[in-house]
Amino acid sequence: MSYPPFAVTVDIALFTIEDDIFKILLIERGGDPYCGDLALPGGFVLPDEDLDAAAARELEEETGLADDAWHLEQLAAYGDPARDPRMRTVTVAFWAITASLPRPRGGSDAAAAYLVPVDRIEGDHLRLAFDHDRIVEDAVDRIRSRLETTTIAAQFCPPAFTVAELRKVYETIWNTPLDPGNFQRFVRDSGAFTPVSSFKPIVHARATPHARVLEPAVALLGPSEGATDDTEAGSSADSAPSLDRLASGEKTVKRSRRGRPASRWMVREGRPGMLAKPLRRKTDDS
Amino acid sequence: MSYPPFAVTVDIALFTIEDDIFKILLIERGGDPYCGDLALPGGFVLPDEDLDAAAARELEEETGLADDAWHLEQLAAYGDPARDPRMRTVTVAFWAITASLPRPRGGSDAAAAYLVPVDRIEGDHLRLAFDHDRIVEDAVDRIRSRLETTTIAAQFCPPAFTVAELRKVYETIWNTPLDPGNFQRFVRDSGAFTPVSSFKPIVHARATPHARVLEPAVALLGPSEGATDDTEAGSSADSAPSLDRLASGEKTVKRSRRGRPASRWMVREGRPGMLAKPLRRKTDDS
DNA sequence: GCAAAAGTGTTCCATGTACACCCATGT
DNA sequence: ACATGGGTGTACATGGAACACTTTTGC
Numbered sequence: 001m002s003y004p005p006f007a008v009t010v011d012i013a014l015f016t017i018e019d020d021i022f023k024i025l026l027i028e029r030g031g032d033p034y035c036g037d038l039a040l041p042g043g044f045v046l047p048d049e050d051l052d053a054a055a056a057r058e059l060e061e062e063t064g065l066a067d068d069a070w071h072l073e074q075l076a077a078y079g080d081p082a083r084d085p086r087m088r089t090v091t092v093a094f095w096a097i098t099a100s101l102p103r104p105r106g107g108s109d110a111a112a113a114y115l116v117p118v119d120r121i122e123g124d125h126l127r128l129a130f131d132h133d134r135i136v137e138d139a140v141d142r143i144r145s146r147l148e149t150t151t152i153a154a155q156f157c158p159p160a161f162t163v164a165e166l167r168k169v170y171e172t173i174w175n176t177p178l179d180p181g182n183f184q185r186f187v188r189d190s191g192a193f194t195p196v197s198s199f200k201p202i203v204h205a206r207a208t209p210h211a212r213v214l215e216p217a218v219a220l221l222g223p224s225e226g227a228t229d230d231t232e233a234g235s236s237a238d239s240a241p242s243l244d245r246l247a248s249g250e251k252t253v254k255r256s257r258r259g260r261p262a263s264r265w266m267v268r269e270g271r272p273g274m275l276a277k278p279l280r281r282k283t284d285d286s
Numbered sequence: 287m288s289y290p291p292f293a294v295t296v297d298i299a300l301f302t303i304e305d306d307i308f309k310i311l312l313i314e315r316g317g318d319p320y321c322g323d324l325a326l327p328g329g330f331v332l333p334d335e336d337l338d339a340a341a342a343r344e345l346e347e348e349t350g351l352a353d354d355a356w357h358l359e360q361l362a363a364y365g366d367p368a369r370d371p372r373m374r375t376v377t378v379a380f381w382a383i384t385a386s387l388p389r390p391r392g393g394s395d396a397a398a399a400y401l402v403p404v405d406r407i408e409g410d411h412l413r414l415a416f417d418h419d420r421i422v423e424d425a426v427d428r429i430r431s432r433l434e435t436t437t438i439a440a441q442f443c444p445p446a447f448t449v450a451e452l453r454k455v456y457e458t459i460w461n462t463p464l465d466p467g468n469f470q471r472f473v474r475d476s477g478a479f480t481p482v483s484s485f486k487p488i489v490h491a492r493a494t495p496h497a498r499v500l501e502p503a504v505a506l507l508g509p510s511e512g513a514t515d516d517t518e519a520g521s522s523a524d525s526a527p528s529l530d531r532l533a534s535g536e537k538t539v540k541r542s543r544r545g546r547p548a549s550r551w552m553v554r555e556g557r558p559g560m561l562a563k564p565l566r567r568k569t570d571d572s
Numbered sequence: 573g574c575a576a577a578a579g580t581g582t583t584c585c586a587t588g589t590a591c592a593c594c595c596a597t598g599t
Numbered sequence: 600a601c602a603t604g605g606g607t608g609t610a611c612a613t614g615g616a617a618c619a620c621t622t623t624t625g626c
Contacts, residue, residue, distance in 0.1 A: 004333040079331065
């Protein structure tokens with residue numbers, strides 16, 4: 001049986017928040033078409049590979065992150081016959097989010113990689129290679145609406161996070177201030193999050209340095225039902241930001257916080273899931 | 287440059303409502319793999335064709351409907367390496383809805399076509415060819431949620447419809463009763479619909495002989511093809527009784543309906559669009 | 573007249589919003 | 600001590616759910 005042959009690729013729009021700015025990972029093309037332009041990381045799907053697997057592989061190749069450090073979902077397929085001058089190509093676009101990136105490094109066909117603020121593309125209409133402008137636009141829309149109905153926002157945070165950190169994620173991505181009090185109730189009552197209260201050690205991938213692997217979660221917490229808590233709050237101020245600092249590539253996180261020490265939360269049952277009731281944003285900025 | 291060659295296909299999940307039952311168009315496979323099984327209509331994407339164009343072409347080939355009689359949107363891409371035993375295939379799935387189907391006819395590689403109730407697949411777990419079970423499941427989910435935020439439900443109705451007809455669409459697809467009074471307000475106040483009140487003629491295919499060119503839309507409502515329940519009344523709003531008489535001068539459709547005559551509505555600005563405020567369903571039946 | 577369906581009015585209650593206020597801590 | 604941000608209480612507005620009620624037609 002004969003059929004028209006296609007090249008099938010995956011492209012990944014990987015988002016993160018750095019310095020309270022919503023950013024996307026882009027690579028500078030070194031190859032033939034659109035050489036020097038910015039583009040989404042991606043590549044061909046291998047003959048024996050599922051689409052999700054291909055996207056995960058490209059993501060790992062491009063960032064070096066462990067595969068539990070991100071959240072990855074399919075966006076859509078794009079197949080304009082003129083989208084790639086070299087050949088007939090259909091790309092399956094994915095969007096992904098992660099708490100932090102080690103340091104963008106160039107992949108196989110990429111000259112360099114950058115974390116670009118999303119509003120540089122939205123607002124300034126920065127042109128990207130191929131039809132990647134449209135893909136990014138669609139991906140941003142998708143993420144903004146997914147924040148309403150799922151807990152993926154927590155994926156922008158370290159495994160244990162404070163209510164304020166999570167709120168800041170929503171505010172950054174939606175570009176809307178949220179009432180701290182009401183958001184507090186949302187985290188407490190939605191059922192999607194649990195306070196980090198147990199003693200079991202959390203083994204997260206980013207806890208790289210040797211001495212910290214077995215660090216119990218209690219070092220990260222606020223008040224537990226256990227005996228001593230306030231003394232560990234000081235330990236919290238010591239260890240938790242060190243993780244941040246490690247992960248964000250020695251970018252010094254502002255350590256000037258005052259006020260009551262925040263208790264930390266995490267997503268129920270590990271991975272992000274659906275919210276029973278959506279968290280609505282009022283202004284829908286297009 | 288060499289790359290792994292793929293076959294790229296489109297598959298369309300076309301939904302309609304017949305006899306107040308939510309149904310999907312399926313074909314019985316005549317070809318090689320899964321011969322005799324039910325499958326989604328679809329086919330190869332041509333070398334110079336965009337994905338949407340391929341889906342629209344297949345839809346037209348399969349149903350014979352005009353391209354303004356349906357609503358078509360991309361669902362997702364499916365590319366499991368084992369999904370087609372013949373070759374490495376990626377399919378881009380679409381979902382579509384239409385008010386009514388002429389009479390399912392077999393396409394090129396189809397032995398026959400049927401309108402199958404959706405709950406035959408959801409409830410009875412009717413097995414389909416390839417991974418089409420999953421595609422249908424995803425498509426049904428997508429449509430159910432799209433009803434909340436868009437006006438696509440009107441696409442299941444003739445161009446001009448009564449509030450009760452539209453409500454019945456929601457009730458059928460969501461499988462949930464809705465309060466007639468509240469739904470009335472939704473149609474009136476949402477801003478997404480306008481009453482068919484003006485005199486402007488809608489140029490329609492069935493505007494047959496000369497003298498009837500200026501017939502208002504109210505008299506041209508869709509022919510109900512042998513459905514047991516009719517509700518296709520030539521009756522107009524109370525604003526235009528004379529037109530009603532004009533329309534009923536022609537041998538009109540049978541009407542067993544009782545009660546107050548319903549005024550008719552249509553989607554604002556022609557095609558389906560977004561709702562300013564979503565219409566929420568309470569029970570989310572999975 | 574009676575039944576059935578369109579369409580309106582109105583009450584009740586859940587939920588979101590705004591904001592005051594207390595609490596705990598770092599400087 | 601006091602400024603700062605976490606966290607709680609609460610009053611008010613909004614909007615949907617439920618349902619009574621009127622209107623208009625077919626039988």
